[in-house]
Amino acid sequence: MRNKFTRTLPSSFEWTSHQNEVYPLAEKLTSRFTCRYTYSPSDETLESGEASQDYLAVAIEGYSCRFVICDGVSLSYRGDFAARFLGSRIFGWLGQPRELTKEGFEQFLYELVPEASEAADKLEIPSDVPLLLREVLEEKRSRGAESMYLCGRIELPEAGRSRGSLWLAWQGDCRLRRWVDNREVTIEPGSFVTKERWSGRQGFIGGSPHVYTKEFLKADENHRLMIYTDGFKRLDGCIEPSAINVILNQVLIKQAGKAHLEDDASWLELAWTT
Amino acid sequence: MKYTVQASQRTPALIIYLIDISASMNLLMEGRRRIDIVYDALSLAVRQMVFRSTKGNRLTPRYRIALLAYSDEVYDLLGGVKGIDEIALMGKLPDLTPKRFSDSAKAFAQAEKILKAELPEMQDCPAPLICHMTDGVTTGEDPEPIVKRIMSMGVEDGNVLVENIFISDHVLDEPIHEPRRWKGIDRGTVLKEGAGLKLREMSSVLPESYREMLAEADYQLAPGALMLLPGNCTELVSIGFQMSAATPVR
Numbered sequence: 001m002r003n004k005f006t007r008t009l010p011s012s013f014e015w016t017s018h019q020n021e022v023y024p025l026a027e028k029l030t031s032r033f034t035c036r037y038t039y040s041p042s043d044e045t046l047e048s049g050e051a052s053q054d055y056l057a058v059a060i061e062g063y064s065c066r067f068v069i070c071d072g073v074s075l076s077y078r079g080d081f082a083a084r085f086l087g088s089r090i091f092g093w094l095g096q097p098r099e100l101t102k103e104g105f106e107q108f109l110y111e112l113v114p115e116a117s118e119a120a121d122k123l124e125i126p127s128d129v130p131l132l133l134r135e136v137l138e139e140k141r142s143r144g145a146e147s148m149y150l151c152g153r154i155e156l157p158e159a160g161r162s163r164g165s166l167w168l169a170w171q172g173d174c175r176l177r178r179w180v181d182n183r184e185v186t187i188e189p190g191s192f193v194t195k196e197r198w199s200g201r202q203g204f205i206g207g208s209p210h211v212y213t214k215e216f217l218k219a220d221e222n223h224r225l226m227i228y229t230d231g232f233k234r235l236d237g238c239i240e241p242s243a244i245n246v247i248l249n250q251v252l253i254k255q256a257g258k259a260h261l262e263d264d265a266s267w268l269e270l271a272w273t274t
Numbered sequence: 275m276k277y278t279v280q281a282s283q284r285t286p287a288l289i290i291y292l293i294d295i296s297a298s299m300n301l302l303m304e305g306r307r308r309i310d311i312v313y314d315a316l317s318l319a320v321r322q323m324v325f326r327s328t329k330g331n332r333l334t335p336r337y338r339i340a341l342l343a344y345s346d347e348v349y350d351l352l353g354g355v356k357g358i359d360e361i362a363l364m365g366k367l368p369d370l371t372p373k374r375f376s377d378s379a380k381a382f383a384q385a386e387k388i389l390k391a392e393l394p395e396m397q398d399c400p401a402p403l404i405c406h407m408t409d410g411v412t413t414g415e416d417p418e419p420i421v422k423r424i425m426s427m428g429v430e431d432g433n434v435l436v437e438n439i440f441i442s443d444h445v446l447d448e449p450i451h452e453p454r455r456w457k458g459i460d461r462g463t464v465l466k467e468g469a470g471l472k473l474r475e476m477s478s479v480l481p482e483s484y485r486e487m488l489a490e491a492d493y494q495l496a497p498g499a500l501m502l503l504p505g506n507c508t509e510l511v512s513i514g515f516q517m518s519a520a521t522p523v524r
Contacts, residue, residue: 048332125331132321
């Protein structure tokens, strides 16, 4: 069915989360990719009027797709700011025509620190907060804003090359899962732990970024990539697509009933055929 | 017994502090009155709760607290259970003024009343915790039967946790030179004081989730350690109060 309509589908699509909004599950088809996503601040976030500490963005341009998901650290200063700042900068960086390397990515993140630090210093702490809260916020600010992240770029073989590539980088426990022809593929090396993150004051915490690269040929294979934050941790044990859909539907029902999630949650799925 | 439910605005953690304000709390430890060390440690624990309850610029009420001081009577210093946001607005905790006796059974009985009133509304919340700080032998009835009743109460996350901070120089065979490397007291640890033995029977096992939180703060308590701290120095008293606020948060 999909091939029949391929010519009428757009070749590009771009979406970025606004951290105060709920985005019910959406599906976007482009000529080369299928993209599904949902995003929701937790009920605690919505009730308090604060911004979600998650950030999610995806862009498809013909044969290329880039994406980033960030999970700000609530015990750091302004996890919402950290996620947005880091996510938007990484998203922009991935959109530049450049060869993606671990060294280049590390250099980029390292050079972001002074800008992040200055931006955090400029964030206003409301004048009406209790003294104790002000002291705590100042202490957090001195330690820095921190976020975990997972990002990547997919280049399909058709993009004027004989080979396509998948490039991924991350620090922290954002979930990353990949299937080829409906078989789940183990990501190696696969360290996804909360103690690893990026700090707008200190740079890398817990080690340097993990990078995963995979080349793929034109092979008529069906690929699926799924990334999400721990707000969707119930998906961790789900292997079958049907089980994943059941949980997503449960979330949709909750959202429709204005009953939101216990934690900020973001989810993105990308599918393509080589 | 999971002790993994995270404290949130919708599912706040309840912590009941029972503070012994008997006359011996005027005695000095490291050159300061015991009661002042306890006050500072309690204030630090409240600050830690504020630290763990901020989201953006806001303070979300992830913790609810009752503060009972006791001698031969029980004094409700906050006037009921208060949210951490309300306590932050107060600026500082009420003063702790030493009095004469030390009737911990009355304090635990008061805590039991609070729990009976609160538990029906908090079945989705983290297991409540009672943090009891004393420096000696109780002068009233034996509190253990009440504590055992309390320890059998609970929510889906687990039974009520009871922690004891025992200010004493003599409860252990050897002094603790490096609190951050200390493994804690377990059921087999040799204790020298009768009061310590009594408190051990009234102390819960430290849940793994709490132990992990404390490990992140560089305290190396071993699996199976009890929620019993021999507060023979300022740092150990402080660890005790930090332990009380180690409920998981997201």
